[in-house]
Amino acid sequence: MTGGLDVQDLSFSYGAKQALNHVSFAVPPGRFCALLGPNGAGKSTLVSLLTRLLVSPSGAIHIAGQDLGRSPGKALARLGVVFQQPTLDLDLSVRQNLAYFAALHRIPRRGLNARIDAVLSRLDMAERSHEKVRSLNGGHRRRTELARALLHDPQVLLLDEPTVGLDAASRASIVAHVHDLADQGLCVLWTTHLTDEVRDSDDLLVLHRGEILTAGRSGEIRGALSLSDWFQSVTGAPA
């Protein structure tokens, strides 16, 4: 496949402990895919492998058609990431944080300011561009990170439990915004353990004990149950 995210037969172990076991899935462009899994299911390991913080000896990952193992630079250039951990420099302004990231992605300075303005206003953050990140609340910090992840025009967006620690309003706004991004053609993989962030029209992957338990359209999978009840019934873990 050419666009989107494609994972084939990915396994990984920490010593004797098998964290991922023959995981395969694909997310096409323009789709919002929720990766749901209880704690310890292997979500973090999968995210580390997708971002090449870890490399697996088996399996293959393609990001927008680029093989992450063979040409990591090209693949990573097409990937936008919002990590679970905050990764902003608190003492720098919003704009400085974005400029630092832009440099890491080799974006030239010419035209950079306009680009930063564009992603910030897309997330209603334009008027805060000169504020220090330390003075921002959690919701605005997350929005800054989302803006940053879009700065290099990625084709695949990976968000690792992006709403952890946010209040309800900020959560809803980020969830809605990222769904919009998928509607505009971006391929989105969103990991979470919160079922209310998943819409019926979303793709759903359930990761359990290192294996993909279920994959398909969320609304069809849950049937008459609420997603939370369905999830608990198959994994035995509350969602």
Added chain:
Amino acid sequence: MNGWLIALRAIVGREFLRFIHQRERFLSALVRPLVWLLIFAAGFRAALGVSIIRPYQTYITYETYIVPGLCAMILLFNGMQSSLSLVYDREMGSMRLLLTSPLPRWWLLFCRLLGSSAISVLQVYAFLGIAALFDITMPGWGYVAALPGLFLGGLMLGALGLVLSSLIRQLENFAGVMNFVIFPMFFLSSALYPLWKMAESSELLYRICALNPFTHVVELVRFLLYLQFNLSALLWVLGTTAVFAVLALWGYDPARGLMKRKV
């Protein structure tokens, strides 16, 4: 501008910004060697006579003797400080940001290393400036000649910091680094006493000191400050830098090393 240089400038620039934001760090980096120079050396000069050894051509005071060692001490502490901040970065997540850049990892780590070494060298010059105010001076051109030696020493100790940061899992373990790396490296070297003094008391300790790469950083800087060249020290420092660099790359290799233990 080339993409690699854009990243280099940003990473080094970020190190400088962080440095400026942490004034306490700069002050403590400056006060530490000054305490040694102005207090320790004053008390110690009577106890320790330094005879004429190369590169010195006359009798020198003990204060003068330990200046190069204290310069190297600044490089050592800064190297460890940068390793501490790398561990901090890893816990805080900004390391992830760095390592998921499309540029090769060795280049990203090298940029980081250059930035922290440049800051170390700046601190050394601030220290030398204050020492000069107390009339502890070197030949004028010595300050210029020492620059490449200081920078190389900074790279070596920064690379050591990288290696350690790939081994240390948590910030809490950092006290161990102080005890098992900084102190032995500093005291088992020619920073505070010439090695022949050490040989008088213990042949074994003397041999350890002579093998300690930190000794060679001190001697490289000492000779350069007096406009002399110490080839063996240079080769030692270059070789050790190369070894540490390889180990650091191994430690940061995504297929093994640090990330595998727990991201």
